[in-house]
Amino acid sequence: MQDQDPKELLVQYGHILAFVVCIAFNGFWYMGAGDARADALITKVERSQKKIAKMKRASKTPPDENMDYSKTVEANWNNTTALSPSPGFKSIYPSANITFEREVPPEDQWISKPTGLQVSVGKEKLSLQWRAPFPLRDKTGKQRQMTKVAGYELVKLWRNPKGKSKRKRYTFGSGTTSFVDEKVETKTLYSYKVRAYSFNTAAKGGGEGEVKGKKAVLSDFSGTKKGKIKSLYEIELLGVAGESAFIKLRRYYKGQNRETTCTIKKGADIEAKNVKVSGLDKRMDFVPGWKLLHLTTRAERTRKITKKVFVRINPDTGKGEYKDVTTEQKYETAAIIFKDEKNKQVKRFKTKK
Secondary structure: OOOOOHHHHHHHHHHHHHHHHHHHHHHHHHHHHHHHHHHHHHHHHHHHHHHHHHHHHHOOOOHHHOOOOHHHHHHHOOOOOOOOOOOOHHHOOOOOOOOOHHHOOHHHOEOOOOEEEEEEEEEOEEEEEEEOOOOOEOOOOOEOOEOOOOEEEEEEEEEOOOOOEEEEEEEEEOOOOEEEEOOOOOOOOEEEEEEEEEOOOOOEOOEEEEEOOEEEEEOOOOOOEEEOOEOOEEEEEEEEEOOEEEEEEEEEEOOEEEEEEEEEEOOOEEEEEEEOOOOOOOOEEEEEEEEEEEEEEEEEEEEEEEEEEEEEEOOOOOOEEEEEEEEEEEEEEEEEEEEOOOOOEEEEEEOOO
C-alpha cells in the first residue's frame, strides 16, 4: 500500500473521506442551530413574563377583595381518601344551623317578634296561641332577608298567695305556636309574653341571649296578654239578716254557669242540693266544700268619691271654673267570712246594686 500512487489512493478512498466530511459538517451545523433556537425560546418566555407583570400592575382590583377561603375550606375538609363533594358556600360561614337564602350572609339577616298572642280562659286551664314573625321592611319598603327562627320563648308572670312575684320560662321549637297552661290556680291573674330566637347570633333586630345552653339572638317580646281561670264555683253575697246569710251560688256545668240562691246559717256548710236549674232537665247539687264562719251587717269599707269644686269665675268668659276633687268615704255594709276548699279564709262583701 506504501508503493501506491496518491492519486490512486484518492480515487480508491475519496468517497469515504467525502462522506465523513459531510457528516462532520452537518453535525456542527445542527449544534449551532439548536443553540440559536434555545436562545430564541428563552427570549420569548422572558417577554411573556414581563407582559404578565405589567398587566398585574395595571389591575385596579385591591388585593383585599381577593378573599382567601383556603383556611376555612381546609378546616371543613374531611381527611379521607374517598371521593366527596367539594365544599359549598355554607362551609364559608360558621356552623349555626342557619339557612342562607340566596346566599345572604348571617350579618345581613333580621329577626322580628311574634304576633297575635291570645289567651283563652277555660276551667282549670289557660290556652295560648301566637303567630310566627312577619317579615320586616326597610325605609324604602323593600322586604328584608329574615333569619331562620329556631323557636320561641314564652314567659309567664304572676304573684303567689303571699304577694311575691313569680316568673317561669317555656321554650318551644319553631313548629310550635300554641300552649295549654294547666299549672294555674283560681283567683290568680297570669300574664304572658312571647319572643322568637335564632342561633344566628349575627342577625339584626334582636338582643344577645342564651337558649338551651347555646348563644342565641332573641327578638323583642310581643305584647303582654293576661288571663285568670274560672272557678268551678263562685259565690255572691246578697245580704245578711241575724245569724243567716242570703247567698247566690254559681257552678260551671256543661259549658256555662248555672246558679241558685240559698240561705245559709252561721257555722253551716255553704251548699244547695237537689236544685232545679233553668235550662236543665235534671236537678243538680251545688257543693263547693265551703263553710260559713262569720257574718256581719257592719263591715267597714272605704270608697272614693269625686266631686267638682268651684274654683273661680273666668274673667274672659265670665263662666265658672271647676276642678275634680277626690275624697275617701267610709261606710258599713254586710259581709261574710267563709273557709274555702283549701281551708283558706275568704271575705266576701255584699254586692253593690
